[in-house]
Amino acid sequence: MSEKTKKPQKLKARLPRGFVDREAHDIRAVNEMTSKIREVYERYGFDPVETPLFEYTDALGKFLPDSDRPNEGVFSLQDDDDQWMSLRYDLTAPLARHVAENFNEIQLPYRTYRAGYVFRNEKPGPGRFRQFMQFDADSVGAPGVQADGEMCMMMADTLEALGIKRGDYVIRVNNRKVLDGVMEAIGLGGDENNGRRLNVLRAIDKLDKFGVEGVKLLLGEGRKDESGDFTKGAGLNAEQIEKLTRYISITASGTTHGLPVKDSGRDVSDMQTYKIGDVEYYTDNSETTNGLRAIAGDNSTAIQGISELQTIAALIDAAGYGSKRIKIDPSVVRGLEYYTGPVYEAELTFDVTNEKGEKVVFGSVGGGGRYDGLVSRFMGQPVPATGFSIGVSRLMTALKNLGKLGADEVIAPVLVTVMDGDVESMGRYQRFTQALRNEGIRAEMYQGNWKKFGNQLKYADRRGSPIAIIQGGDEREQGVVQIKDLIEGKRLSGEITDNTEWREARVAQIMVPEAELVAKVKEILAAQAEDRARLKL
Template identity: 85%
Template structure:
């Protein structure tokens, strides 16, 4: 067979792995949620900026090119000047580059927010995507922890503005200086122990998932899961593990008790019955006092503890009690660039996971102080603190609570087409534009107008509340028929063709063309009132 007679190969439509298409309901829900977040951030005096999707690869910091194609973790390409560029991995590094590049023009402290997609060149899996949206807020140029305290308060206000009630969330706060000081005190200081410190952070970060005993195993030789897979541990000895467990669990008073006959400043980690209350943990101030007694001898830890004390006093003075913002030594945050306070927004209500088990929903965002990130570009100290919300995860939480996507979006008013001549089409288009000019969502039917039943089926699929009809008889009289499709369904069921339409005539009115818009507004208002009544509002 000649090439000319070969059938062209049909192109296969396929979505790239790790990416998703978003549809109308999801987009509207996200827009609704982000508008609420934006209102809170604006109220706190933050202003928006927008950075491009691409940055020079070396600006991303952690992902400096160390091979011919620096694609580890990020998507990269080479520009025509042979410089590597990468799709942004988060929103923080581009913001840091923006601040450094425009430092002379920017007013410090620089308070900014932005939302946008970020990209991870990682193996996709269930619920793990290569493109997802974040919503960040940052303060650059504010060295005091009042900026960190304000971030925590803004996070709490944001969750409540989205409809998450008190008791269903908590903002947990810690300070990396304290943990770094503790690790230094047990012999894990210095660059040579960087890898072991990272393993310790990862182990502590699993507290919610594996519990205290699981963390203890990960700090030691390692942990075997239910499937038999073994995770190698940090390799600490019993004394080091015990010291870290006291630190991590100081906030969870049922896990601690003083060692009898020992100095009262010495606590030993034990699994003990619920109800045994440590003297230190009844308030944020109490947790800070406990940290000072047990870990305040190291300079770095002492500095971090005093910063936590300041945060605790600031949030309490502003009316945020421990049920909303909680000092919690178990918060570590995985990123290495944090240099001081770290915080996490956690939703505390139960959801059912894919295995049918009841689990706490968990974290929807977090952040902390990163005083070294902007400084990389500047050669001088530039303090900064910030917070990032995982938009998709927070949307899932709000849908679980019935707080998002509940408002039904009405379909457009449909102007039907009874005649296809130019003059008639012009009239139908004029009716459509009159409705749109008055702020009413409307469209003129664009399909095969000769089968009127198809137009009504289309109106039903689109959720159209009203249909406008004008045939030759109505045109001669200068009137239009207005059909309340919602009421019509209730009264007569589905109408499938023109003959049925002519016979039924339910929920249908004839008005002069000049009264078209007013009558449509009246019907839409009545439909809205019916919906309110149905919801009991």
């Protein structure tokens, strides 16, 4: 075969690895969820802002999450002026750049929120994507930890606004200064120990997964899992491990902390409680901070962090948020290096079934903390800031597990069928369609091959259309239209066995004057809605 007659090779349709196509139901679920989040943020006095998908790479710089590869993990390209730009890794670094660039125009404290996609050039895997949505809220120019306490309260209110009840979530709060102070006290201060500190943070972050004993192994020589795989540890000595274990165990149920409920005289309905044997205990945030003081010694960094936690505990207690909702927890570390003070994590505490069929706690759906150095690096002067980020896709999965999404069901469009293709007839069909739309009813006129009418009804069935509108030549002469109730018709075809039942059932197809079309469609849609409501009861 000659080059001229060679058949062109068909292009293969391929979705890039680590990315997903989003269908209508997912998009609507995200819109439903984010609108509820916005309502809470707006109520707290936050305003929206939007930054571009690309930033100059040096604006992200060393503040990327992996300190071992500070310039990797991002998708980058060179602009026509040879400057490197990268798709944003998170929404915080772009905000820092925006604030610094517009510092003289914005009003401090700058309270803002934004939702958008972020991109990570990492190896994709199950549930791990290279593009995903975050929803952030930040307060820039607020130096007091009351801003951090308010962030935690806003996170709690957001989860409840989404239908997650108390007891199914907890906002866990710590302070990196406390952890830094403990690190200094065991000889891991200074820049020369950056790598070892990171390994310690990673070990502590596994507390929920492996428990205290598993973390002790990761702080020491390492841990072997059930499959035989070995994870190298941080290499700390016994004394260092003992002090860190005491620190992270402050609020671990059944270890070193908790107050008995019996004879306490306190209302513990909004407190986190647990049992040891037959005795019920509750976790009190002020008692937790007192426990931290007992192990902090005279380290000034840790003492400052504990004082800040005490202020947060007092503020949230005064606002009526007990430890069931917001809990001081020394095991919270957060991985990003730019955190400088309070850190917090929103955790869902109910069980779900994982891909192995095991019951596991759902876990974190978002978090954040204070990052006083992030804006400052552009400014050469201190600019305090705090904020948190919600993982939209992960939170949406949780809400689907709880049946909290899709309550506002979207009804498929009413289908106006096409019986004749001449201009006059098509104009009439288009007029019917527009009349329905003008009354807020989803409607579409059939756009395929109208000559095969059976295909139009098959199309309506696949779309889930509730109603079909039909007008042929005879109906047009009489000035009437047929309205076919497709939902009722489908039910009747499956349930009715004789003519008597058919006559007594709700009519599935009726003829009405053109002028009554919209009113009758509304009536049928209302009846269908009542049927759906009855089925849900």
